[in-house]
Amino acid sequence: MLAPADMPTPSLDQPASRSTLCKVTGLGLAGLARLLAGASIRWIASQPDTCQRVYFANHTSHLDALLIWASLPRLVREITRPVAAKDYWSRGALRRWLAEEVFNAILIDRTDIKVHQSPVDLMLRQAGSTRSLIVFPEGSRSTSGEVGDFKSGLYYLAKKRPEIELIPVHIDNLNRVLPRGEFLPVPLLSCISFGPPLWLERDEAKLDFLARARRAVLSLKE
């Protein structure tokens, strides 16, 4: 098996290779999502940047990844790849095209996780040394509106690539725009808050780190 750095990654580091149709669709969907979800975007003690980052957020709605992606400035958006569930996004040709070509998403198989090919390895390999990621450490959408416990993926990500900036993101009210199990959105106003970066401390225990990351997301709620 090739080492991550040696993987042939033709489409990853060349955003220009995406077709015009994909770009226009991407711009259109980003604008539509922001309009429909009435998103106000706040950067709290934080700035948009094209350096390599991992955005981690609470998961409340199918629109989450799209809206975070749409909230980023265009240059940042072009190097940012949402991480999404394969079982949902590879169903049907349109969804697959949207996920793979328009959003440039990394699809993770939630049902078939192999020991030698963990999702974290896959994400990091796909991210290379320049791409940023959008992840949802809760794993799946919460039904109650509360932010659940974080799964350990974020910790292993931080452990393997300790230099990457981890940006907490809080999504407010989007679960009311498109709740679980609904397919028609209600155009309420939502709020996306980006917080200051954090890193894994030396010798920080897994559970401590995950609790700290979760608090960082919650603290953006005001």
Next chain:
Amino acid sequence: MNDIRTIALVAGVLLLLTVVTGVGQFLKRHPDRGIDAAAVRTFNMRIRGWWVLCTVLAAAFWLGSTATVTLFGFVSFWALREFITLTPTRKGDHRALFWVFFLFTPLHYVLVGLNRYDIYSVFLPVYATLFVLARAAVAGDYKRFLERTAKIQAGLVVCVYCLSFAPALLELQVNGGPERVGELGSRDANFRLLFFLILLVQFADCMQYVWSRMLGQRLVAAAVSSNRTWEGLLGSATSTALLAAVLWWAAPPFQPWQAAIVGLVVAVMGFAGGMTMSAIKRDRGVKDYGTLVVGHGGVLDRIDSICFAAPVFYHMTVLVIGG
């Protein structure tokens, strides 16, 4: 815009806006006058808001009555967004809300544009209400049922139904009648009537603030609003009645004494709207409705007075022209 009265009204408002803008800038440049800097900033922000309001209204008027109705439709839509965002609903309301936003609100404005008063006067208060109740029941969630449906209904009535009476003024037609009444129905006269309403509401808001600051002693309801006083209400009602009487020539169907009564009622209704929205905001623990423009509050903060004043103004106009 060939009417001498329209030209006079527009020129007067532009002159007034220019003067207050000058005063605002003067106060900003001379902070040593002993006037509270925060008050000056609020004042200047208000003035900027009025310029925006006037520009948008002028553009809509120029484009015609359909454009104006559409503009108010979008304002209603946005205000309703803010209203529902602020009031907690449950998942069982989702489908009902979808139709409220994408069917009932647009359709109501289409009916207003078509001047079908017979339908639109009952469409939201009766049919939308029945639909929301039934849809929420079918969704199978009975928790706090009346509370939830009442919230949606209140939002619809205040943000959509009441506000739509402002552009509905453009569709008023009269046939015959005494000399000045007859002209309503010409484009200029209708737009002047709408502008008259907006002007009175804005003026009443300002006067309420000014009189409260100058003479304010007794708060109307301290728990709801910390700056609305009985003195402010009285002063604002009197000044607005005076202004309306002076500007009676701009509002087609009214005699000076009728205009004065209209001014008085508009001021009181605007006050009622402001108090109502304050009460809702207090209950939800927020100061403003939106974050659209930082420091500006939301759309709903801007239009609460006009929402309450518009239906009463409309019906008083109809009463005078004997519709």
